[in-house]
Amino acid sequence: MxxxxxxxxxxxxxxxxxxxxxxxxxxxxxxxEIYGLLGxxxxxxxxxxxxxxxxxxxxxxxxxxxxxxxxxxxxLRHIGYMTQQAxxxxxxxxxxxxxxxxxxxxxxSGVKEALELVQLYDRRKSVVSTLSGGLRQRxxxxxxxxxxxxxxxxDEPTVGIDPQLRVQFWEYFRRMAAEGTTLIVSSxxxxxADRCQRLGLIQYGRLLAEGSPADIRAQGGSQNLExxxxxxxxxxxxRAES
Amino acid sequence: xxxxxxxxxxRRLLQGFRRDRRTLALLFVAPIVILGLLGYLMRGSSxxxxxxxxxxDSGPLGAVVAKTLRHSSHITTSDINxxxxxxxxxxxxxxxxxxxxxxxxxxxxxxxxxxxxxxxGSQPGEDAPVLQALQQAMTSLASQVAGxxxxxxxxxxxxxxxxxxxxxxxFGAAFVGLVVFFLVFVITIVSFLNERSQGTLExxxxxxxxxxxxxxxxxxxxxxxxxxxxxxxxxxxxxxxRIHNQGNVLLIFGMEALMAIAAVNLGIFLSMFARSEFQxxxxxxxxxxxxxxxxxxIFPVSTEPSxxxxxxxxxxxxxxxxxxxxxxxxxxxxxxxSLQLDAAVVAGFCVVLIAAGTATLRRRLA
Numbered sequence: 001m002x003x004x005x006x007x008x009x010x011x012x013x014x015x016x017x018x019x020x021x022x023x024x025x026x027x028x029x030x031x032x033e034i035y036g037l038l039g040x041x042x043x044x045x046x047x048x049x050x051x052x053x054x055x056x057x058x059x060x061x062x063x064x065x066x067x068x069x070x071x072x073x074x075x076l077r078h079i080g081y082m083t084q085q086a087x088x089x090x091x092x093x094x095x096x097x098x099x100x101x102x103x104x105x106x107x108x109s110g111v112k113e114a115l116e117l118v119q120l121y122d123r124r125k126s127v128v129s130t131l132s133g134g135l136r137q138r139x140x141x142x143x144x145x146x147x148x149x150x151x152x153x154x155d156e157p158t159v160g161i162d163p164q165l166r167v168q169f170w171e172y173f174r175r176m177a178a179e180g181t182t183l184i185v186s187s188x189x190x191x192x193a194d195r196c197q198r199l200g201l202i203q204y205g206r207l208l209a210e211g212s213p214a215d216i217r218a219q220g221g222s223q224n225l226e227x228x229x230x231x232x233x234x235x236x237x238x239r240a241e242s
Numbered sequence: 243x244x245x246x247x248x249x250x251x252x253r254r255l256l257q258g259f260r261r262d263r264r265t266l267a268l269l270f271v272a273p274i275v276i277l278g279l280l281g282y283l284m285r286g287s288s289x290x291x292x293x294x295x296x297x298x299d300s301g302p303l304g305a306v307v308a309k310t311l312r313h314s315s316h317i318t319t320s321d322i323n324x325x326x327x328x329x330x331x332x333x334x335x336x337x338x339x340x341x342x343x344x345x346x347x348x349x350x351x352x353x354x355x356x357x358x359x360x361x362x363g364s365q366p367g368e369d370a371p372v373l374q375a376l377q378q379a380m381t382s383l384a385s386q387v388a389g390x391x392x393x394x395x396x397x398x399x400x401x402x403x404x405x406x407x408x409x410x411x412x413f414g415a416a417f418v419g420l421v422v423f424f425l426v427f428v429i430t431i432v433s434f435l436n437e438r439s440q441g442t443l444e445x446x447x448x449x450x451x452x453x454x455x456x457x458x459x460x461x462x463x464x465x466x467x468x469x470x471x472x473x474x475x476x477x478x479x480x481x482x483x484r485i486h487n488q489g490n491v492l493l494i495f496g497m498e499a500l501m502a503i504a505a506v507n508l509g510i511f512l513s514m515f516a517r518s519e520f521q522x523x524x525x526x527x528x529x530x531x532x533x534x535x536x537x538x539x540i541f542p543v544s545t546e547p548s549x550x551x552x553x554x555x556x557x558x559x560x561x562x563x564x565x566x567x568x569x570x571x572x573x574x575x576x577x578x579x580s581l582q583l584d585a586a587v588v589a590g591f592c593v594v595l596i597a598a599g600t601a602t603l604r605r606r607l608a
């Protein structure tokens with residue numbers, strides 16, 4: 001059954017000391033889908049993403065990615081991960097950064113294409129430390145997708161970037177999904193949610209609701225996604241302490 | 243100027259320290275450790291230099307000198323045959339030996355004595371007490387030979403080094419390696435920490451890279467820089483400072499390279515235990531300074547209090563320094579078992595640290 005889903009998360013729990021970051025989360029993401037992981041800061045979005053790419057091990061439950069139980073090093077080659085902060089080498093140029101991440105994934109041939117996709121090819125010689133936040137974010141995205149991963153995990157990719165760039169980013173995301181890439185995008189910005197095919201609402205380490213934006217609206221009883229989310233959140237008990 | 247605003251800054255600083263227990267501990271623990279170690283090293287020295295006496299004098303005065311030397315507080319003496327002297331200097335059981343010639347008594351009667359003084363010579367600090375003790379013995383000899391002034395003209399012979407061999411030569415051999423070790427350590431620990439704080443390590447962990455590949459890649463990268471630095475230091479020391487060197491330059495370079503690799507791996511390993519560059523710098527007084535004090539660079543390990551000798555003997559830097567000195571001062575080559583041991587210990591240390599670094603990398607991200 002795992003084969004039909006790019007990501008299959010079953011009853012996953014994770015604690016940091018007494019703090020329950022995730023509490024029995026179950027969700028599935030189909031291949032070629034853009035899945036939005038929504039929730040306020042500290043809801044557990046980053047923890048879930050880090051578990052999907054094998055950086056954290058679950059205390060309970062299972063994470064299956066592309067048919068393999070995680071953590072599994074062999075699967076990592078097919079995953080692209082864009083971290084929350086633009087994690088780049090500031091002393092290297094844009095091209096050198098992308099080149100490095102291409103090399104460790106064994107995909108040196110994709111550098112030019114990745115740079116063109118994020119429209120940084122003309123700036124490829126610029127040293128990252130001299131770039132603005134938005135350009136860094138674009139470079140970071142290029143590093144995450146240079147090896148043409150089957151699954152792209154984007155942790156708040158549009159935080160701190162201007163609306164124009166945000167529109168562009170979503171344009172890239174749609175194009176990649178159309179080519180069969182599965183994307184999981186976390187965000188706490190509700191107007192981005194409408195651009196996803198399906199949404200998972202996370203709060204207090206739990207999945208509150210799941211479905212298409214229209215489903216969420218119906219469940220929350222509001223045409224406004226943000227109000228729907230708040231209504232769903234209010235109906236749920238607080239985080240359980242373990 | 244506003245006292246209020248100044249106080250705000252002062253308070254902010256002190257509040258930060260209150261949270262950073264580790265820095266606070268370091269501020270108050272490190273000086274005690276370092277000064278305590280230094281005091282123990284300098285006051286608690288366990289042994290005085292071992293000096294052999296070969297008394298060949300047919301007359302009575304040689305025995306008088308030998309007896310005075312035996313009672314000297316500067317040195318520890320033993321009676322030897324002159325022919326055993328050089329082998330004993332070489333194996334380290336003596337730092338010097340004195341030969342009182344068969345005509346010593348008649349020399350004294352004639353007013354000028356010329357005993358042979360053979361010094362091991364690689365540690366200038368140990369020569370002084372020997373010559374001082376001998377000088378005192380000669381002074382007491384003069385009082386025995388009534389009515390004469392006896393002039394003392396020792397014939398000093400060096401097994402290693404020589405009369406021009408000075409303190410810089412002694413320290414130089416060790417410092418050529420130490421400079422590389424220290425700087426490479428600092429550069430590695432800070433840049434590995436950057437990898438963590440700028441988030442790129444997380445990215446590497448989510449890539450197919452294996453932990454061992456990261457550690458080895460780092461090691462090779464910094465080793466390239468370290469080797470260039472090592473070459474520069476070596477050329478400057480030999481060509482400009484003209485530090486005494488008997489040995490093979492390639493061997494020195496090889497030993498420097500080993501030390502650099504050890505420093506890179508120590509840096510990677512310790513970076514796992516620091517959360518900020520600030521904390522990384524704190525490893526310098528805790529890790530580097532005691533090693534410098536205990537590795538025999540300044541105080542020969544053989545003169546340390548015995549408790550500290552055990553500690554010195556497990557520090558890799560001790561072997562590295564010893565190896566550098568053996569090569570530069572004594573022209574050691576790889577057939578020397580002591581140099582084989584030194585190189586093997588430093589290399590073994592590198593291997594252990596590569597494994598430790600790899601293991602720690604896994605634990606910190608799990």
